[in-house]
Amino acid sequence: MKGMNFAFLCREKPEPTGKNVAIIGAGPAGLAAAGYLVCQGHEVHVYDKLPEPGGLMLFGIPEFRIPIYRVRDGCERLENAFGVKFFPRTKVCFGNPHENGDDFVERRIEFEDIVKNYDAVLIATGTWNAYVPTIPGSDLEGVFPALEYLFKIKSAKLGHMDWDKVPPVEGKRVIVIGAGHTAVDAALESVNLGAEKVYLSYRRTIREAPAGAYEINLLQQRGVKWLERTMPVRIIGENGKVRAIELVKTKLSEPDETGRRRPIPIEGSNFQIEVDYVVCAVGQMPTPPFAKDTGIALDRKGRIVVDSRHMTSREGVFAAGDVVLGPSKVGRAVKDGLYAAESLHYWLMEVRE
Amino acid sequence: MRRILHVDYSLCIGCETCEGVCEFIHHGKPNIRVYYTVTGIPIPITCRHCEKAPCMDVCPSGAIFKDYDGAVIIDPDKCIGCMMCLAVCPFGVPTFDVKLKVMTKCDMCADRRKLGMAPACSEMCPAEAIFFGKPEEIEDEIRRRTAEKIARERMSTIPLEGVGRLP
Numbered sequence: 396m397k398g399m400n401f402a403f404l405c406r407e408k409p410e411p412t413g414k415n416v417a418i419i420g421a422g423p424a425g426l427a428a429a430g431y432l433v434c435q436g437h438e439v440h441v442y443d444k445l446p447e448p449g450g451l452m453l454f455g456i457p458e459f460r461i462p463i464y465r466v467r468d469g470c471e472r473l474e475n476a477f478g479v480k481f482f483p484r485t486k487v488c489f490g491n492p493h494e495n496g497d498d499f500v501e502r503r504i505e506f507e508d509i510v511k512n513y514d515a516v517l518i519a520t521g522t523w524n525a526y527v528p529t530i531p532g533s534d535l536e537g538v539f540p541a542l543e544y545l546f547k548i549k550s551a552k553l554g555h556m557d558w559d560k561v562p563p564v565e566g567k568r569v570i571v572i573g574a575g576h577t578a579v580d581a582a583l584e585s586v587n588l589g590a591e592k593v594y595l596s597y598r599r600t601i602r603e604a605p606a607g608a609y610e611i612n613l614l615q616q617r618g619v620k621w622l623e624r625t626m627p628v629r630i631i632g633e634n635g636k637v638r639a640i641e642l643v644k645t646k647l648s649e650p651d652e653t654g655r656r657r658p659i660p661i662e663g664s665n666f667q668i669e670v671d672y673v674v675c676a677v678g679q680m681p682t683p684p685f686a687k688d689t690g691i692a693l694d695r696k697g698r699i700v701v702d703s704r705h706m707t708s709r710e711g712v713f714a715a716g717d718v719v720l721g722p723s724k725v726g727r728a729v730k731d732g733l734y735a736a737e738s739l740h741y742w743l744m745e746v747r748e
Numbered sequence: 749m750r751r752i753l754h755v756d757y758s759l760c761i762g763c764e765t766c767e768g769v770c771e772f773i774h775h776g777k778p779n780i781r782v783y784y785t786v787t788g789i790p791i792p793i794t795c796r797h798c799e800k801a802p803c804m805d806v807c808p809s810g811a812i813f814k815d816y817d818g819a820v821i822i823d824p825d826k827c828i829g830c831m832m833c834l835a836v837c838p839f840g841v842p843t844f845d846v847k848l849k850v851m852t853k854c855d856m857c858a859d860r861r862k863l864g865m866a867p868a869c870s871e872m873c874p875a876e877a878i879f880f881g882k883p884e885e886i887e888d889e890i891r892r893r894t895a896e897k898i899a900r901e902r903m904s905t906i907p908l909e910g911v912g913r914l915p
Contacts, residue, residue, distance in 0.1 A: 400871035403769070406863060423765070423874075452874055459897060460761045461874045607788015725874055726764025726782075733772045 398468025401430030402477045412436040414743050417513040419443075419487045419506075419684050422450020423725045424716025424732035425519035426473065431736035433477040437743070441479060442509070444486040446499045446555045448473075450521060452725060454496065454549045455542060457580050457587075461725075463553065487520075489685035494523045495543045499555065506685045510712060515739050518699060518707070518714040519732060522722045524680035528572070532630030533675075537562070537637035541571065541581040541676035548584050562672055565589035570640055570668065572596050572627055573676035574604035579614060581674045586617050594668060596622045598645050598658040626660060630673055639669045681718045696721060704742065705735035713739045751817040752883050753856050753867055755780075755792050756890055759877035759897070762790025766869035766878060770854075773868055777845075779854035780869050792877075794869070795820060795841045795854040803833035803842065811851075819856035827851050856880075 414437045418425045421443035429439045445454055449466040473479045484499050489506040510516055525540030527533045539562065550556035569585040571578050574597035585593045593614075600623045601608050615621050625642040632638055644664035647656035681697045692700040692708040698721055699714040701707055707714050715735035716728040740746075764782050771778035780794035797820045804812045804820060811826035812833065822833070822842070827850040834842040834851065842851045857867035865871075870880040876893060879886045 397876075399874055400866075403865070403868050403871040404773075406865060427769075427872075456761075462876060462896070465874055465876050604788075607784070609788035611788075724763050726766070726768040729765045729872065730768030730772060733769065737772075 397464055398470070398472055399426075399465055401426045401469055401473050402434050404431060405434035408433060408477050409436040411438065412744070414438065414514045415440065415512075416515045416517065416739065416743070417442065417509050418517045418519060419509065420450065420519035420521055420716070420718070421445070421448030421470070421481065421483075422519060422521050422716060422728060423452055424521075424728040424735070425450070425517070426470065427729040427732035428517050428519065428715060428736035428739075429473060429479050430477075431733055432740060433473070433479055435740050437740070439479045440482065440513070442482045442485045442487050442504065444484065444497060444500050446483050447553070448481050448483065453553060455545050455577075455580075456725075457545070457549070457584055458552065459583075460580075487684040489689060490687040491682075491684070492686060494682050495525050495540060496523050496546055498546075498550070506689060510709075514711070515743050516712045517732075517735060517739060518684060518712065518718060519716040519728075519735075520682050520684050521717040521728075522679040523682040524697075525675075526678065526680065527675045528627065528677060530627055530629050532632055532637070535630055535632040535637050535673075536635050537671060538630060538673045539675070540679075541573070541577045541674050542679060544581055544674045545577070545584060548588070564672060566591050567671040568592040568594075568669060569672045569674060570594040570596060570670045571674045571676060574599075574601075574606055574611065575676060576606050576610075577679075578674075578676035579606045579610045581676055582614055582619050583617070585672075585674070586614075586619065593619045594622055594670065595619050596625045596627065596642060598624065598626045599647060599656065600624060603656070624658065626658060627673075628660075628665060631667065637671060637673055639667045640673055641665055641667045679722050681721065683714075683718055701735075704738040705731075706738065706742070711742070713742075749817065750883060751819075751856075751881055752879070752886055753794075753797060753819075753854075753870065754879045754886050754890070755794060756877045756879070756893075757791060759875050759893065760790060760792055761875045761877070763874060765872050765874055766792055766794075769868045769872045773857075777843075777852070779843075779852075793839055793841065795856075796839060797854075797856060798838075802836040802838070806832045806836045808832065815858065817856065817861060819858060819861075820853075821855045821858060822851050822853060824848060824850045824852070 418441045421441045448470040452466045484501040486500045525542035547561045551558045551561045569590045571582045624645045628641045628643045643660045645658035705713045715731040766780045767778045782792045801820045809828045811823045842853045845852045866880045870878040
């Protein structure tokens, strides 16, 4: 048994309850919820825009962290042994604009049709809206949000995308902006793909780096140039392509009321580095399966608002994972998915606490 | 039959899945917890189910025993809550449950093992950093897994099509 066992709560599929549940998003939250719900005997259908289930565990996080077979075998087991039905390359939407990871979408289903056709719905669509800071030159060819960059690399490794669609970083110079886990992964993948030089720019110091000093030091050992206390000012292009980036040095303010030290640009400290690619790992926004009003409340960060039962402001529609929490971690999404599935099950079976 | 629950710290990615599923099946109280050390390296702490368990030796009420798989388990009916087990545990594992007024800890998912299932953390770890089974099988598996990791890092530039178990 090599794969993750999403249906770890039971040994085999129990007697069916006759209820059907749609899960939108086959990432860690959606899959954990699917595992819980099949163990309760519900019919579970999982919709996902990607060519195979797994979400960022497959299409974002490098395989030296999460082995591909661990996710693939786990999903196969959920499908074959527990009868979860997957609908890949299927985007559930309602007036949605383009998001990262839409490359493989072949079918679109209206969100309202899903709500109509199932006894309950769980939204676990994550945070696929990765942004690039709006600085001059951010629209040049060769500027990527890190999520898209990692997504293309993993898609090629999984056999879903031709390598000629992946940025050819071999022998090239790459700068990654940010110092979180996504930034570290983007820098490491660049090194592994044979980039000539990889820079990592962060506006605070190694002590504040969200990925932790260990990961940053490991990168430096692998030859990555760590540029702490620097911020991008503009990206310089030539014939529409990235040629260089201008950074400014920063100093840290005294801790503010939240205890964080704000980076302040030092005037006149600008400098340029010649690079071929700029990869921005500065944050991602939630991507619920609708862009117009569906009666489901979002907070000011775009996250779906849920009550203590993980139910959205619409009866029978639940939400879990990063689309509720904001960008977090595999484990937090798994946990949220489990608790949401439990609440959904109680609601479905009319168990009242 | 002796079975072990082994956490390989070098394979852990700090994703907290083990802690999440453990919490879920133990009513909000996980028996495995991920700690972020000052270096930034995440370390999951859980009971190692020692062969010569200091907690068993020191327990004045004889509340700690080993089951048929070698899991070190605290009997809540015998525990007097003196915390001596916590004092001698090399990993600081036993926890005082303020509601039950006894020490609790990982029992290697005793209820699940009775049904022929593996501990939940090992079932769900995405990084396959938690192993459960016979010692000789686990040791072999760890070496195989580490070899895969080294190989994967080295051949990361080559498309994996047709290599190993990938289609």
